[in-house]
Amino acid sequence: MGILAREGYELTPRADEADVLVVNTCSFIEPAQKESVDAILEMAEHKKFGAAKKLIVAGCLVERFREQILEQVPEVDAVVGTGEVERILEAVEGDLRVLPAQPPAFLYHDLTPRVITTPRHAAYIKIAEGCDHPCTFCIIPQLRGRFRSRRFESVVREAENLAASGAREITLIGQDTTSYGEDLGLHDGLAQLLAKLAQVEDLLWVRFLYAYPNRVTQNLLDTLAAHTRLAKYMDMPLQHASRNVLARMKRGSHGDAFLKLLERIRRTIPGVSLRTSFIVGFPGETEHDFNELCDFVRAANLDWMGVFEYSDVDNAGSYALDEKVETDVISDRRNRLMAIQKKISREKLRAFRGRIAIALVEGESKDNPLVWEARLEGMAPDIDGKLYLTDLELPGGESAAVGDVVRVEIAKTDAYDLIGRVVEILPCPASREILAIPRVPPAETLTRISTGAPLRVLG
Numbered sequence: 001m002g003i004l005a006r007e008g009y010e011l012t013p014r015a016d017e018a019d020v021l022v023v024n025t026c027s028f029i030e031p032a033q034k035e036s037v038d039a040i041l042e043m044a045e046h047k048k049f050g051a052a053k054k055l056i057v058a059g060c061l062v063e064r065f066r067e068q069i070l071e072q073v074p075e076v077d078a079v080v081g082t083g084e085v086e087r088i089l090e091a092v093e094g095d096l097r098v099l100p101a102q103p104p105a106f107l108y109h110d111l112t113p114r115v116i117t118t119p120r121h122a123a124y125i126k127i128a129e130g131c132d133h134p135c136t137f138c139i140i141p142q143l144r145g146r147f148r149s150r151r152f153e154s155v156v157r158e159a160e161n162l163a164a165s166g167a168r169e170i171t172l173i174g175q176d177t178t179s180y181g182e183d184l185g186l187h188d189g190l191a192q193l194l195a196k197l198a199q200v201e202d203l204l205w206v207r208f209l210y211a212y213p214n215r216v217t218q219n220l221l222d223t224l225a226a227h228t229r230l231a232k233y234m235d236m237p238l239q240h241a242s243r244n245v246l247a248r249m250k251r252g253s254h255g256d257a258f259l260k261l262l263e264r265i266r267r268t269i270p271g272v273s274l275r276t277s278f279i280v281g282f283p284g285e286t287e288h289d290f291n292e293l294c295d296f297v298r299a300a301n302l303d304w305m306g307v308f309e310y311s312d313v314d315n316a317g318s319y320a321l322d323e324k325v326e327t328d329v330i331s332d333r334r335n336r337l338m339a340i341q342k343k344i345s346r347e348k349l350r351a352f353r354g355r356i357a358i359a360l361v362e363g364e365s366k367d368n369p370l371v372w373e374a375r376l377e378g379m380a381p382d383i384d385g386k387l388y389l390t391d392l393e394l395p396g397g398e399s400a401a402v403g404d405v406v407r408v409e410i411a412k413t414d415a416y417d418l419i420g421r422v423v424e425i426l427p428c429p430a431s432r433e434i435l436a437i438p439r440v441p442p443a444e445t446l447t448r449i450s451t452g453a454p455l456r457v458l459g
């Protein structure tokens with residue numbers, strides 16, 4: 001989007017207004033593929049019957065089905081894989097139907113033009129791309145290529161730019177964030193990066209997602225504990241707790257080792273919020289293995305948990321494994337595991353009642369326009385529970401706005417969310433000069449591009 005905006009194209013979330021339609025696809029698991037194909041077919045209708053003159057398919061689905069997409073959906077004019085992101089302009093402007101496939105090696109940097117689609121106050125930064133782990137259920141290494149890190153200074157500069165343009169919170173992402181910097185020769189690269197980002201004054205919180213359990217070093221934990229700007233939060237997908245299932249997943253380890261690690265994390269970072277995710281119904285998961293996982297979840301007492309149903313993808317290593325689990329058994333296991341966590345979550349959130357806490361105001365709730373949403377330090381954007389605000393106005397008439405940092409009093413709690421009211425609006429850190437941010441050309445020179453997402457242009 002950044003490349004197109006820099007060249008003078010106007011981005012629109014409305015497919016019926018667009019001259020060029022770009023469908024950015026996912027292909028991680030079957031439901032994601034289906035959603036991607038449905039989106040392509042829907043956009044093909046727009047091209048057939050609407051104003052659009054061109055349809056481009058980009059992203060991970062292209063890495064898997066480059067030729068099939070072009071063969072089976074004749075309305076598609078060009079495909080752009082994950083290695084060819086920078087050639088989007090050729091796809092939009094040229095008459096190329098097939099771009100020659102490049103190995104998936106693309107990685108953006110701080111000078112790559114970028115359009116931020118999240119609200120101004122909270123942004124994601126990708127610090128690394130690809131993955132070298134051998135998890136048998138996962139095709140990300142095939143789709144995204146070998147692990148490679150962005151340069152340290154490039155990430156720092158992007159964080160400073162985002163903070164200067166109003167970001168209060170930054171979330172670092174990548175398929176394997178805890179390996180950050182290994183390929184650059186950095187030792188404990190993520191800890192070093194976090195310590196540096198913790199110095200960016202305009203930020204309220206910096207967090208990272210997707211820690212790989214055996215890459216969590218004591219130095220990383222000490223760094224999280226040492227800096228107030230680093231959110232006391234860790235997301236660490238464990239995938240399972242049974243030794244048997246983890247071995248078949250090629251992830252090694254077992255529940256007891258995870259419990260020890262969780263204890264160490266909690267000891268080092270008092271008050272830390274912990275999130276994990278599991279896959280249920282992996283081939284060979286017996287009822288015994290599943291019960292082990294249930295016992296683990298009870299013992300681990302985590303703040304947030306996601307459960308994914310195993311999905312058989314034909315080019316994943318686990319596709320060839322025997323003892324596949326029936327889909328209704330998989331769904332039942334997911335429900336049972338979520339029910340255990342629901343009780344834990346309800347109990348943990350109950351402890352917040354009556355407390356005063358710092359929150360970042362997100363804006364009107366998507367579920368209910370009568371209330372606003374905010375998040376506490378222990379809640380990551382998009383994935384965890386929320387804090388609903390019933391009252392934004394202070395007795396003096398001042399009202400909290402989107403992106404404000406506020407003090408809230410928490411009045412009620414339920415299984416996954418909190419309800420509270422604003423009691424104080426805290427001063428925002430002063431904004432600094434925006435550095436090296438790509439400019440978007442004036443509107444009169446623009447052509448339209450559909451993106452399917454509300455947009456915010458940084459600059």
Ligand code: SF4
Pocket residue numbers: 131132133134135138139140141175176212
């Ligand atoms: S570590 Fe994550 S991205 Fe890498 S192979 Fe395993 S599940 Fe996939």
